[in-house]
Amino acid sequence: MTVREIREPKDFSKRAKEIYYKKYRKKLEKNNKGKIVAIEVESGDCFLEDTVLKAAMLGQKKYPDKIFFFIRVGYPAVHSIKGVVRK
Numbered sequence: 217m218t219v220r221e222i223r224e225p226k227d228f229s230k231r232a233k234e235i236y237y238k239k240y241r242k243k244l245e246k247n248n249k250g251k252i253v254a255i256e257v258e259s260g261d262c263f264l265e266d267t268v269l270k271a272a273m274l275g276q277k278k279y280p281d282k283i284f285f286f287i288r289v290g291y292p293a294v295h296s297i298k299g300v301v302r303k
Contacts, residue, residue, distance in 0.1 A: 236253065236262070236287050245290050248264060252271045253287045253288075255285045256279050257285060
């Protein structure tokens with residue numbers, strides 16, 4: 217799925233999450249907590265790496281014109297905001 221083909225981003229993310237939870241979650245969460253999974257929605261393929269950039273590059277080798285959905289294994293979000301709020 218290319219950027220132009222995505223009509224509803226929510227549908228894209230929903231499909232990617234369904235693929236992850238049905239196909240990969242149990243297997244990956246045993247030994248890969250904290251790693252990043254790039255999911256290509258049309259094929260259902262996933263690419264596991266330590267960073268978003270590495271996972272994207274690995275996925276683009278096989279699917280150069282596709283976009284990917286990223287999930288951090290074992291966590292609800294890929295990125296978090298850390299820091300101190302100052303007034």
